[in-house]
Amino acid sequence: MANGVHQPQEQPTEEEILAYLFPKSHKCPVCDKEFMDFAIKKSKLRSIGTDTDFLTTYKDIDPNHYEILFCAHCGYAALTNYFNVIVSRQQALIREKITPNYKPMEFPVPLSLEHVVQRYKQALACAVAMDAKPSIKAFINLKLAWVLRKTGRSKDLEIRFLKEALAGLKSAFTTERFPLGNMDESTAKYVIADLARRTGDFAEAMRWVGDLIISKSIPGSLKERAANLKDMIRDGIAT
Numbered sequence: 001m002a003n004g005v006h007q008p009q010e011q012p013t014e015e016e017i018l019a020y021l022f023p024k025s026h027k028c029p030v031c032d033k034e035f036m037d038f039a040i041k042k043s044k045l046r047s048i049g050t051d052t053d054f055l056t057t058y059k060d061i062d063p064n065h066y067e068i069l070f071c072a073h074c075g076y077a078a079l080t081n082y083f084n085v086i087v088s089r090q091q092a093l094i095r096e097k098i099t100p101n102y103k104p105m106e107f108p109v110p111l112s113l114e115h116v117v118q119r120y121k122q123a124l125a126c127a128v129a130m131d132a133k134p135s136i137k138a139f140i141n142l143k144l145a146w147v148l149r150k151t152g153r154s155k156d157l158e159i160r161f162l163k164e165a166l167a168g169l170k171s172a173f174t175t176e177r178f179p180l181g182n183m184d185e186s187t188a189k190y191v192i193a194d195l196a197r198r199t200g201d202f203a204e205a206m207r208w209v210g211d212l213i214i215s216k217s218i219p220g221s222l223k224e225r226a227a228n229l230k231d232m233i234r235d236g237i238a239t
């Protein structure tokens, strides 16, 4: 199925979900205090499908629910991979703009969807406050859109965050050095094309994928994905 696997799976029990998680302690780069958060046992994950924009579906659990690290002391939150990517000027901005408004929150595991969304929104607020790179803001928006897609509850909200991710990636494409996260230039073009398609801008999607297909340096696996994507764009398939 071109659009990945989104049929309702048999609901795992709380105990089954907890078996994927383990507590991990961290030191916050903003307030210097230690805190504990939960991480996913990646070796336990079993992939059961991948969407056109690289959202991977796993058995029992959506690991994107646990992709935000959140310091309970000062309110600094970020994607796990970028949590320590913060310079002193940005630390000061978090202390100035985020910490004074932060009211301590608790997030029991397994995380509720409401708490997952709250954690992503806090990471977005922090990224804006600290003037993070467009690619970093784009990845938070993209992963939040993915979380919402998996729940199947709000297509409109998913599209809203996909649009933010698209704008961020386009900006990053022209202002940042590659790779963007783990995306090289060809992969970034492909993802931009797919996000434009998913948000209904077929002309823009065709422009990016067309540019990609004529490129000589594109690897075979991506070439195949790009050809499939071009067909979907031509057919006006947005989901």
Ligand SMILES: [Zn+2]
Residues within 6 Å of the ligand: 028, 029, 030, 031, 032, 033, 071, 072, 073, 074, 075, 076
């Ligand atoms: Zn902190």
